[in-house]
Amino acid sequence: MKLIIAYIQPYRLNDVKQELFKAKVYKMSVTNALGCGQQMGYHESYRGADEEVNLLKKVRLEIAVNDGFVQPTIDAIVKGARSGQIGDGKIFVVPLGECIRIRTGETGGEAIG
Amino acid sequence: MDSGSLKIALDTMWVLLTAFLVFFMNLGFAMVESGLCRAKNTVNILAKNFIVFAISTLAYWVLGFGLMYGNGNALIGLQGLFFASGADNSPATGEAYAGVYSALSWTGVPFWAKFFFQLVFCGTAATIVSGAVAERIKFKSFLLFSIAICAVIYPVTGHWIWGGGWLASMGFFDFAGSSVVHSVGGWCALAGILLLGPRIGKYKSDGSVKPIYGHNMSTATLGVFVLWFGWFGFNPGSTMAANAEGIAHIAMTTNLAAAMAVLSATVTSWLLQKKPDLSMILNGCLAGLVAITAPCAFVSVGSSAIIGLVAGVLVVLSVFFFDKLKIDDPVGALSVHLANGVFGTLAVGLFADKAVCAKIGTDSASLSNGLFVDGTWKQLGTQALGVVAVAGYVLAAALIIWGLIKAVMGLRVKKDEELAGLDIGEHGNEAYSGFQIFSNM
Numbered sequence: 001m002k003l004i005i006a007y008i009q010p011y012r013l014n015d016v017k018q019e020l021f022k023a024k025v026y027k028m029s030v031t032n033a034l035g036c037g038q039q040m041g042y043h044e045s046y047r048g049a050d051e052e053v054n055l056l057k058k059v060r061l062e063i064a065v066n067d068g069f070v071q072p073t074i075d076a077i078v079k080g081a082r083s084g085q086i087g088d089g090k091i092f093v094v095p096l097g098e099c100i101r102i103r104t105g106e107t108g109g110e111a112i113g
Numbered sequence: 114m115d116s117g118s119l120k121i122a123l124d125t126m127w128v129l130l131t132a133f134l135v136f137f138m139n140l141g142f143a144m145v146e147s148g149l150c151r152a153k154n155t156v157n158i159l160a161k162n163f164i165v166f167a168i169s170t171l172a173y174w175v176l177g178f179g180l181m182y183g184n185g186n187a188l189i190g191l192q193g194l195f196f197a198s199g200a201d202n203s204p205a206t207g208e209a210y211a212g213v214y215s216a217l218s219w220t221g222v223p224f225w226a227k228f229f230f231q232l233v234f235c236g237t238a239a240t241i242v243s244g245a246v247a248e249r250i251k252f253k254s255f256l257l258f259s260i261a262i263c264a265v266i267y268p269v270t271g272h273w274i275w276g277g278g279w280l281a282s283m284g285f286f287d288f289a290g291s292s293v294v295h296s297v298g299g300w301c302a303l304a305g306i307l308l309l310g311p312r313i314g315k316y317k318s319d320g321s322v323k324p325i326y327g328h329n330m331s332t333a334t335l336g337v338f339v340l341w342f343g344w345f346g347f348n349p350g351s352t353m354a355a356n357a358e359g360i361a362h363i364a365m366t367t368n369l370a371a372a373m374a375v376l377s378a379t380v381t382s383w384l385l386q387k388k389p390d391l392s393m394i395l396n397g398c399l400a401g402l403v404a405i406t407a408p409c410a411f412v413s414v415g416s417s418a419i420i421g422l423v424a425g426v427l428v429v430l431s432v433f434f435f436d437k438l439k440i441d442d443p444v445g446a447l448s449v450h451l452a453n454g455v456f457g458t459l460a461v462g463l464f465a466d467k468a469v470c471a472k473i474g475t476d477s478a479s480l481s482n483g484l485f486v487d488g489t490w491k492q493l494g495t496q497a498l499g500v501v502a503v504a505g506y507v508l509a510a511a512l513i514i515w516g517l518i519k520a521v522m523g524l525r526v527k528k529d530e531e532l533a534g535l536d537i538g539e540h541g542n543e544a545y546s547g548f549q550i551f552s553n554m
Binding site for chain 1: 313314323532533537541542543546549550551
């Protein structure tokens with residue numbers, strides 16, 4: 001079991017979701033995130049006072065998958081999110097110790113699927 | 114005070130009071146348009162709607178008013194062109210009037226009351242454009258176009274219809290501006306959209322339409338209430354006199370058309386979209402108001418109900434129609450102001466009733482009864498000719514001006530800026546600082 005965490009451009013979320021559906025990955029959590037990477041920030045000013053904003057708006061996806069789904073999920077996210085420009089985002093894959101479905105008490109791979 | 118100066122005082126109070134109501138409509142437009150667009154473009158839309166009345170004021174004072182109301186030929190005004198500074202002895206009327214703005218000599222109010230009332234109408238035409246081109250147009254390109262519409266485009270058709278030009282001579286009637294204000298704004302908006310293209314992501318490659326939700330339906334609703342309220346200045350004020358029978362009748366026809374359109378838009382939306390969509394209900398109200406604007410002083414109360422009923426259906430179908438053609442209009446400005454501006458203008462030819470005009474004191478010497486009143490086609494033909502003429506001229510003029518701006522400085526912001534929002538790109542700050550808004554498009 002792995003937990004796949006991806007930070008992507010907000011406006012790519014729909015494309016990524018569609019690619020995930022094509023790869024038969026239907027379960028995910030999505031949250032707003034602020035972050036900075038290579039893209040650097042942008043400039044804001046308000047009533048004459050300037051500010052460099054380096055935290056950009058991103059969307060964070062969390063998807064828990066069984067081992068067989070790791071590569072298809074990664075491929076789908078890359079396909080949906082890649083534009084070739086700096087700022088497309090990053091994917092982290094971390095081992096997942098346990099997963100429990102609250103309603104049934106199922107654990108492990110069955111709870112994820 | 115003798116009865117003559119009492120009448121002048123009361124008429125002036127009425128004209129200015131209603132002009133202030135029409136001014137208030139700027140707030141309505143700002144709230145509707147920002148509410149129906151995304152949070153990331155709010156500062157930009159508010160800035161456009163705010164500044165556009167300042168531009169109107171300057172442009173209409175410098176040139177627009179003279180071009181529209183100066184004595185001239187059938188096409189444009191020629192005398193007293195600049196700074197509304199021609200000779201004028203208002204509030205003298207009729208035979209006693211001596212000046213260069215004789216197209217407005219029928220109303221007995223001071224000159225600057227006439228000017229101010231006409232100015233707020235010009236401002237309305239300009240502000241119609243901003244919603245249609247929202248979320249993708251460069252701020253400075255919009256400002257330049259606003260100057261052009263207020264100084265040139267709007268005053269020319271205004272002269273044809275209200276300034277004693279060729280359509281007025283032919284017996285074309287548009288009481289408060291379904292054509293003069295709303296269609297003109299609508300055609301300018303259409304030209305802008307055609308040269309701008311749709312917002313990124315609105316139309317998918319398979320041809321389907323992706324909904325781009327408005328971010329604040331509370332402000333959108335506030336805005337439409339403000340506009341509905343303002344319209345009680347727009348239409349009843351266009352008597353430009355406190356003519357008791359007239360303003361009461363027009364308040365009634367205006368409100369009834371709006372109410373019927375709200376109901377018919379609700380039902381239409383409910384049937385076609387399975388659930389009643391608030392944005393369509395709001396558009397329905399505005400559609401009814403736009404449609405009754407030309408006929409409000411010429412038709413019976415019963416006819417105004419029918420006009421409103423049709424307008425509410427028309428606006429919903431029109432929104433679907435423009436989306437089919439991939440003409441991306443974020444706030445439905447084309448469906449409200451263009452489609453129903455045209456319909457309202459034609460409605461004069463369908464429902465005009467000289468008996469009503471005589472009863473409420475509307476000047477209708479060259480008006481003929483409408484098709485549904487006595488079965489004659491004459492007035493409808495004149496109205497249709499006016500619609501075609503306004504369409505041809507305004508669309509051509511607007512395409513040329515938008516085209517020139519596009520060639521010189523471009524119309525559309527860069528893709529990255531559109532995705533991140535015009536608030537940061539054009540203005541350097543956002544509307545909802547401290548709030549986290551889920552912005553995935």
